Amino acid sequence: MATPAFEEIAETFEFLDDWEDRYRHVIELGKAMPPLDEAFRVPAFKVDGCASQVWLRPMIDGQGPGARFDFQGDSDAMIVRGLIAVLHALYSGLTLTEVARVDAPAELARLGLNEHLSSQRSNGVRAMVERIRATAAAAA
Template sequence: MAAQEFEELAETFEFLDDWEDRYRHVIDMGKSLPPLDPAFQVDATRVDGCASQVWLRPMIQGTGPDAAFEFEGDSDAMIVKGLIAVLHTLYAGRTVADVGKVDALSELGRLGLNDHLSAQRSNGVRAMVERIRLVSAEAAAG
């Protein structure tokens, strides 16, 4: 149930021969994300459970289960900012109802991320996914 943009990312990862190339690609993805306005780098948008500083700012367009989900994010660690970009390809533009149907850990596993992230980074990714799912579920419920 991956979005087209994520399918293209998965194909890119298949092309990349080793983890170092994939790691660099994730970092490059993070570099392409615009920085989050410092006004939104506050406790309300900070994701707990991450070793690095991570902020996710959800932007829901519309109401109810068909509302569109979008978010901005930032981190003080380049690899984490890249992981935010990966999550963006997985979730952005979906309806809030569809966000909850995405098996994020399975999809990220297709990229080999589960095998190559430290335990702390893996916990951070799970915390980001949980925040995205929670915000979407709240928006879907109205």
């Protein structure tokens, strides 16, 4: 299960044969994201387990399991900022129930990220996914 925005990223990755081109595309996705306001760069929104500084600010529209999930995010590392953009495409606009159903490792594997990220970056992505899932579960 993936959003149309994530499907668009996956389709773009299919056309990019070279990992370096994919890497540059991820960075471009990060550059296109609006920056997170400094007021939200606080410990409550900081994601532990990432080698870089990462903040995810959840934004939930509605109440209960049918509420819509969204978030803003930022990082001090350009590639991580791009990975946040990829996760945003994967989860943004889903209901809280749908967030729990997303198989993030399988969806991200479609992009070939697993083979090309360092173990620290992979751990950081896992930490971000866990934060997203826990936030959605708590709000549901």
